[in-house]
Amino acid sequence: MSGGNSTFDKLRLIRSPSVGPVTYRQLIARFGSAAAALEALPDLARRGGSARFALAKAELVEMEIAAVASFGARHIFLDGDDYPPLLAEIDNGPACLTVKGRIELASQPSVAIVGARNASAAGCRFARGLAQDLGGQGIVVVSGLARGIDAAAHQGALSCGTIAVIAGGIDNIYPPEHAKLQAEIAERGLLIAEMPPGVEPRARHFPHRNRIIAGMALGTVVVEAVPKSGSLITARLAGEAGREVMAIPGSPLDPRSRGCNQLIREGATLVQDAGDIAELVR
Structure with missing residues (x-):
């Protein structure tokens, strides 16, 4: 496999040690293609006096x-036409x-809906209806396929279009009880993973997933969240990216409303x- 823009060259460059998103951009800008960057890496390593590259x-x-490919999925790359433009x-x-x-x-207007895993029945019902209404207005709903609010949002938006960003590999089902929902999203919506296939989600993967959720969307809505939760991390990342941060207010008596x-x-x-x-995102 070869060629300046082939999947193989790009993926080999990205999977090489110490080549993260920023380095990838820099290498492509400097050398013009993944193939040319791959040719240059050994020399860069020698001059750097290490095996860093x-x-x-x-x-x-x-x-x-x-x-x-065997899973029916494919790779997309940062410099490709089909990469999510906001991300x-x-x-x-x-x-x-x-x-x-x-x-x-991935290129249509979207809003992220996130919230508590141990959400209330009312919170899940609200998230489901909210996602359905947004879909009816032509807005794609993005979430993380977690238990609680995330799952409810995906269910509400499934008929109109929903994007699930998962923390493990594209072939990993997590949580296990969402196997049917994950399969439906892969068929009727869009399933996205950053980790290579075969990777099971670990705690360190979830903040990475959250930045994708926040980065893809025009804004993030938090439905229920306790303080210091992952949903608040997603909201913070959305704010840092210059996107709208929105929250559903709740009773001070419910800990799940305190984050919002x-x-x-x-x-x-x-x-x-x-x-x-x-009104906020258009």
């Missing part, structure tokens, strides 16, 4: 490409994503329905 093993790259704007957007489903959804109320106190926009959200 050692190349990824060709057979491992070929195995990954085969595994992704490309953030400094640390992944150099490579694995996708399965309707890739056109805290966001509103700190400057997030209080929203109560899809109309409020659409």
